[in-house]
Amino acid sequence: MEGMVSVFLFGKKYEVPGDLTIMNAMEYAGYQLVRGCGCRNGFCGACATIYRIAGDRELKMCLACQTKVENNMYVATLPFFPLVKAVYDMEKIAPTEQIMMQLYPEIYSCIGCNACTKACPQGLHVMQYIAYAQRGEYEKCAEESFDCVMCGICSSRCPAGISHPQVALLARRLNGKYIAPECKHLADRVAEIQNGAFQDLIEDLMQKPLDEIKELYNTREIEQ
Numbered sequence: 001m002e003g004m005v006s007v008f009l010f011g012k013k014y015e016v017p018g019d020l021t022i023m024n025a026m027e028y029a030g031y032q033l034v035r036g037c038g039c040r041n042g043f044c045g046a047c048a049t050i051y052r053i054a055g056d057r058e059l060k061m062c063l064a065c066q067t068k069v070e071n072n073m074y075v076a077t078l079p080f081f082p083l084v085k086a087v088y089d090m091e092k093i094a095p096t097e098q099i100m101m102q103l104y105p106e107i108y109s110c111i112g113c114n115a116c117t118k119a120c121p122q123g124l125h126v127m128q129y130i131a132y133a134q135r136g137e138y139e140k141c142a143e144e145s146f147d148c149v150m151c152g153i154c155s156s157r158c159p160a161g162i163s164h165p166q167v168a169l170l171a172r173r174l175n176g177k178y179i180a181p182e183c184k185h186l187a188d189r190v191a192e193i194q195n196g197a198f199q200d201l202i203e204d205l206m207q208k209p210l211d212e213i214k215e216l217y218n219t220r221e222i223e224q
């Protein structure tokens with residue numbers, strides 16, 4: 001069977017085509033994915049996965065929907081575990097260093113091991129954005145963490161128990177509400193949508209086949 005590779009899914013060996021993603025390989029092997037399959041395009045973070053190649057000591061992290069299988073790959077998906085999520089009202093907090101200390105004090109227990117950064121499947125400098133959060137530099141934290149998909153792999157590897165994605169989310173919210181300049185163009189467009197200015201266009205788009213929608217998107221005129 002040319003082009004096939006051996007993979008071990010949850011401890012059991014399977015032969016699967018070598019051009020499949022880990023997620024597709026699971027389905028090829030007969031697994032029915034009822035959770036951890038999400039968007040299937042590497043953006044939702046639901047398919048957090050750990051794996052090791054036989055003979056290699058390194059334990060690797062990835063998103064199963066965007067990572068291809070390798071021969072002698074031992075795979076286990078990361079089960080859901082809740083991150084610490086502080087409760088707050090954006091109307092009652094301010095972008096001060098004290099608010100991060102109050103809501104996520106564990107970030108000051110960071111030991112600088114950088115395990116979070118090494119584990120991130122997005123290649124983000126996670127420890128760096130936590131350092132920005134510690135200093136109350138929320139604009140920098142928001143920018144550094146912008147591509148976070150909240151898969152939680154970084155937190156699963158953190159000896160200090162930091163909920164990095166939730167810290168980053170708070171920083172982006174603080175930045176968006178209090179620090180970043182207001183975008184009047186965006187506010188006007190939201191108001192137009194709420195008033196139904198684009199309702200006919202939306203309904204027309206919903207009737208089009210997917211290929212046509214993709215073509216319209218790829219050839220769209222981007223406003224300056």
